[in-house]
Amino acid sequence: MVAYRYLGNSGLKISEITYGNWITHGSQVEDRTAIRTVHAALDLGITTFDTADVYANTAAESVLGRALRGIPRENLEIFTKVYWPIGQKGPNDVGLSRKHIMDGIHGSLRRLDTDYIDLYQAHRFDYETPLEETMTAFADLVRQGKVLYIGVSEWTAEQLREGAALAKELNIQLISNQPQYSMLHRVIEEKVIPTSEELGISQIVWSPMAQGVLSGKYLPGQPAPQGSRATDEKSGAAMIAKFMDEATLTAVQNLKPIAADLGLSMPQMAIAWVLQNPNVAAALVGASRPEQLADTVKASSVEIPKEAMDLIDQTLAGVANKDPEHTYTVSPKTRP
Template sequence: MEFRHLGRSGLMVSEIAYGNWITHGSQIDEDRAHACVRAALDMGITTFDTADAYAEGRAEEVLGRALRTERRDEIEIFTKVYWPTGAGRNNRGLNRKHILRSAEDSLRRLGTDYIDLYQAHRHDYSTPLEETLRAFDDLVRQGKVLYVGVSEWTAPEIAEALGVARDMGFDRIVSNQPQYNMLRRVIEPEIVPLCEREGVGQVVFQPMAMGVLTGKYLPGAPPPSGTRATDPEGGQYVTRLLTDEILTRVQNLRPLAADHGLTLAQLSIAWTLANPNVSSAIVGASRPEQITDSAAAAGVRLGPDALKAIDESLGNVVEHHLTGPLSPQSRP
């Protein structure tokens, strides 16, 4: 495993992280979840990503139990706050009440006394940014959170947060967690340049585009049983990518992956890690062998010719620019 700094902070994270959206507490049973975490640890992964809203808190609980016997100072645990965690009016968003209560609940479910990276899971337009950042800063000063970040924020939102933190003397954000892969590159025009200047690292999710970039979905064929496309919860996120044009272009990447001794999954992860602003790429797994395969992409460095060939193969199916607000459904 290779390691990178989280943005311009001093925290080192594994360049491939393990995430448990959809899987833990929902899609797979706990024994298999523990086996996947064990496989991640065996491959040298030290960074684990979750959120309080995943499986209504059960994902944090499962991850906490899976990591219970590990030395806490040798792993990094990331979690998030924003989505509803109860029926109450204040059990959602980034108001101070919700942040402080959610942090305590996450610490309890994870079985730890601190969170390495606490992230605002989306931007909250109904709460003053100063209130949100002050609550985060208080958690840092209390030692319950070491670093703070955001997820799926736009460039202007990130810039505003950095400005408020600077003006108010708050602990500044060190990371953004966006969706980023060969097919979706909307962070490149504005977010990446801003974050490179400001020392904010990207912790990207869905580097394999929900499995589409692994090549398991074939043009003109129904999705294989047991894949995310056939899962009642996960299927809603992947359907729009299952067009014959996209799937054909993905299959055209096979010779390039083979030339580098990689699977298509490994090629897609290595592609995200070729962006120097990416601190870590989050991968999930429903079976231990999947995480073993994904983690083997660590340390792979694609050269300019390979990156150009990928661009040429994918052509106009790549999404470069946002056409509207970031979708609240593009979790995790």
């Protein structure tokens, strides 16, 4: 069964393997299969579910809401996000203005068929809205009982510090950040994680398998397998491209003996690796079929010895991205 961790400096516990439905629900996976996969996650001890209004332009939230119908609400932790353009994509259907946040929460509550969201996350930083406006809107939702905690996604260390200070003034808790993090993408380690540790903010990390590259299925010098993410323009092929160079794929193949010595599959080792970081509260995983999750959850509670962690670092030296400046390029400078 999946272990639990506290989320930030709060009393909220979440499953350290958290189910995320980006890409899959409402688009890539047929709804009945998606619902069966959510039920499989519940059977395996996953109680935390992460989605966003922008996923499949709101359809992913609706699928997750149907999948969780009938499950006692107190047994679930439901997370969603607001920022990216949704709906008719009008001038106010994007960003972190008070209007878009208020419209966004009501739409998400309706689609998820719930009275409240456990964690409501700013999906990016909005350079076009005063941060005071954004945080005050979030605080109002907390006081209304529609949201329990506030989180963000892909904020820089400085943005986290400013947001946490405003949250404190407003007597609410900013407890999480949701960045990309994996053996191959470590840009948060130098600035974001130390700042988060100081502020009592946890990381809920997405793409712990580097878009599937850390599964080892992509071989250097060979075409990507048909049906894989790297061949699907609608399923993140552009995002995986940065990991598809010869040097990276070769280094990933050299991880296989390390995983074998640990008695882990490559996906298990990739997920266990991010969970070794004490500032990481959860690794987000997705699945297109129920049976995929049974292997994934075995990464929970795995402790990778220091010698193996050092060997992983050595194997990926020169191909892992550790540049902290990358965190400053993720949020658009103008609204999309």
